[in-house]
Amino acid sequence: MITGGLNASDLTLLRAEAGSDDNGLAHATVFATAEGLDKLRTKIAEFAEKNRTKRDGSEGRPYHANLIQSIGAIVEAGLRALWRSPDRTFPEGDGVSPWEVWLEKSQAAAFIARSAEYGVVVGADRLEFPEDIVVIATATRDALALAVRRLAGVKALASPTITADFFDAMEIEEQAEWLSVLQGAATYVANDDPNYITLLDRGVGRAHPLIAPALSINDRHAADPAWGVEDLVGHGTQLAGLSLYGDLTVVLQNMAPIQIRHRLESAKIIPDVGHNPHYLLGAMTRAGINAVEVSADRRRTFAMASTTEDDTPHDGAPTSWSSEVDQLAAGVSGTKNIERLILISAGNTDQNLFGNDDYLQTSHLPDNEIESPAHAWNAVCIGAYTEKNVLPAGEPGIVVAPVGDLSPSSRTASWLSHWPIKPDVVMEGGNWLANGAPPPMKHSALSLLTTDHQFPVRAFTTCGETSAATALAARAITELWSDYPQLWPETIRALFVSSARWTQQMRSHLPPNPAKGDYGRLFQRYGYGVPDMERARRSASNALTLVVQDTIIPYRKSDNPSAEHVHNEMKLFELPWPVEELRKLTNTPVMLRVALSTFMQPNPSEPARGSKFRYASHNLRFKLNRPNEGKAEFLSRISKIAELPDGPVVDEDDGWMFGRNRRDVGSIQIDELTCAASDLARRNILAVHPVSGWWKTKTVGDPENLSARFALVVEIDAGTVEAELYAEVQTAIENLAAVATTI
Known part of the structure; x- marks a missing residue:
């Protein structure tokens, strides 16, 4: 037992082995917090330098003798330990x-944030327990x-063994036991005005006890x-489980309380027998949306x-179905004139058409x-990547995609210009x-676990792509x-x-010093990458x-x-930049997104x-003023750019990562x-301006009566530098105003 003033939270015994060497010494693996290490170092120093004084005034034993003398040697634990x-x-x-x-809970975030620097790829899934955070990492x-040596926080290592096929392969009786526990962990939050996920698919089964409370x-x-x-097919019910709970492989291992705040709707747009004729695809999508919207x-x-x-191949050009989806999102189709948030899968490739070698090229x-x-x-448009690479013990074969790369089934864009990034x-x-x-x-161990439409015959099944x-x-x-x-x-959406x-x-896949054009292939495969909900919600000190919502x-x-x-x-926005804090950071790199x-x-006739x-x-574009560029100079420059003819442009060496050829496409x-940071402090004027669109043609009789909504999201991030960006902005936020300026 470790004593001597150290708290239980400072040092934690992870593993102990009875003496087996020549001296019969026992071995223990102990996890120490940063504070615990400091305390232990202090006690060892005091043992070496200070002795206690007896009642008669004579010198006694060294400080902390019982603790230190019980330790034969302290060595850094290796992976096997x-x-x-x-x-x-x-x-x-x-x-x-x-x-x-x-990982130790208090140190998990730091380990996860810096692990990539050492060649360790940490997956997005987390298991959270009272004292631990468990992640799956891939590394040599x-x-x-x-x-482990350079970053604090690792308490233990183990072999990842629980995959979706573990639960999928269970008999129904055992699945039912896990389902019962999961039901007990789930709470459906009462809300007078909840958000809904509306699945446009093959219908959703309500028999499943994980779905019925939300549908x-x-x-x-x-x-x-x-x-x-x-x-009757199962696809819609599988999507329902994932849209409520996420991957049940993670949920069933975590068993932490789950709060479900949103609800489900279902609109069947695919018949149980046969299929929709091509010319009806857009019409059936509209009919499905109309069916749910008329209800509430x-x-x-x-x-x-x-x-x-x-x-x-359409090479990115509009089709009748995609044009109808655009009309529905813009609120100019359907029985209700409202804007709609619509998510669509990218579609899946047929892996039977090619071999095992470089699937990224064939994609x-x-x-x-x-x-x-x-x-x-x-x-x-939602594509797929993967962090799943764990196979059951003894399973032959290797996974196709490296962790963090494109899922083998995900389709990619064939175009690099004109049309939106997808x-x-x-x-x-x-x-x-x-x-x-x-x-x-496919392999169930490399898939996601979700709800089965055959309940009560089956509770869980796998889904992917x-x-x-x-x-x-x-x-x-x-x-x-x-x-x-x-x-x-x-x-x-933004x-x-x-x-x-x-x-x-x-x-x-990028070269060491990528130019703007080098990002093209990444956009074709992954779009902007993997969303981070913590980042989407974040406003911290650094x-x-x-967020601006406006019309033009x-x-x-x-x-x-x-x-x-x-x-x-x-529209000009004089942003409430944290000028004083940015000036204090001087040459520290700061990211603006x-x-x-x-x-x-x-208008699909125009293409x-x-x-x-x-x-x-x-079509709308944004521009930012340059350092030392005042409002009048900025307005003059932007007005000239706005009047340039349509077409691709030669990217300027202006510091923007992606450049105009990648940025100025689509509706986002x-x-x-x-x-x-000191330069950014002087770049606080942001303009939103129009370029050509079909409303600009003479066929539109009243352009002055046509307004467009837009959202502007501006993110500043000082990285790991300590700064008080948020506090300064908060005091000035009420002064944020948009000024309409005639071009």
Whole structure:
């Protein structure tokens, strides 16, 4: 037992072994907090330097003698000393292996944030216990050992063994026991005005006890009144489980209390027998949305994991279905004139068409292009990546995708210019197994666990690919909207997409010093990356997010009756920058990220006539003033840029990471700038201005009566530097105002 003034929280006994060496000494593995290490060092120093004084005044034993003399030697624990699984399961060889890492709760965030610096990839899933955070990490033994030595917080290591197939393979009696525990952990929060996820799919089954509490009997609908509302195939019920709880593999191991704040709706848009004719795909989507909206006015996230390959390849150009989705999102189609938040899966590739080698290259073949209508401008297209690489012990074969890279089934964009960046983001979609001759195949251990429509015959099943990714995205974006119910769909889209970042594995495909053009392939595969909900919600001392919701009238009639319409106004925002704090940071690099989101009204005839830049009713762009550039100079420069003819431009060396060719496409634009804090302090004027759109043509008779909503999301992040950015902005936020300026 360790004593001598050290608290139980300072040093924790992890493992003890009876004496087995020549001296018969026992060995113990002890986890020490940073405070515990400091206390132990102090006591060892006092043992060496100070003796107690006896009552008679003579010198006694050294301080802390009982503690220190009981310790023969203190050495840094190696990986094997931290290993709590059977010895035979310890990873051998020098290759990359998955590790279950147990972290001290107070130090977990720091370890996770810095682990990539040492070649350790930490997955997004977390298991949280009273004293521990458990994550799955992928690394070589040497890389993990270095991270353990350099970063505090690792209490234990183990072999990751629980995967989706563990629960999927159970007999129904055992599944029922796990289900009962999960039911006890779930609470459905009462809310007079909850957010809804509306699944546009094959229906959802209410028999499952994890779904019934969140899906009312009257909230199941069908695009065709003659159809039933039950799920006879299983796909919709699988998405329902994921959109409520996420991957049940994680939930069942965690067993922490679960609060469900949102609810479900179902609109069947696919018949139980046969399929919708191609010409009816847009109409059936509209009919499904009309069916739910006529029942009640609600905040809805529409999630659709149904796409078609009939339009492939479209090379990013609008199709009839994608154009209808754009109309529905913009609120110019459907029985109700309201803007809608719509998520669509990117579609899945046919892995049987190629081998096991470099799936990333084959993912860019024209036949593997993102399917219609996922390339709709106003919709959020969801692709898939994966962090799943754990197979059951003894399972032959290897996983196809590295941790943090594209899921093998996820489709990618075939275009690099003109049309929007798609997918917008990627979420977990599972991995595939390569075992012997191609093609690779799915494996339940590399999938996500969810609800089975056959309940009570089966409680759990597995699901994956871009369908699962879309359900997870619907859950994440709806939880975000539940936090900020006053925000518009355009704004929630901007917060969600702008929070995304590429993983280290994704970035490994870049050259050492990437130019703007080098990011093209990453955008085609991953969009903006993996969303981070903590980042989307964050406003901390060293990081903050400003959100603006506003309207603009982009165009007006020209003074020349024979000319087409001209630009009408731009919006200038003098942002309440934390100037004093930024000046204190002087040359410290600070990141600025801007997202501009609007829902445009489509005109698919314009691309058919060759006017690719006039598919949208209006196009908006943002600009930031340069250091030492005053308002008048800034206005003059932006006015000239706004009048430039349509088409790709040569990117300036202006510090923006992605550049205009990647940024100025679609109805959401995002870019990132890193500069010295003192420079950013002088760049506090941001403009939103129009460029060409079909509202600008003479066929539109009243451009002055056509206004457009937009959302502007501005994020400042000083990284790990201590700064009080938020406090200074908070005092000035009421002075934030937009000024309409005639161009």
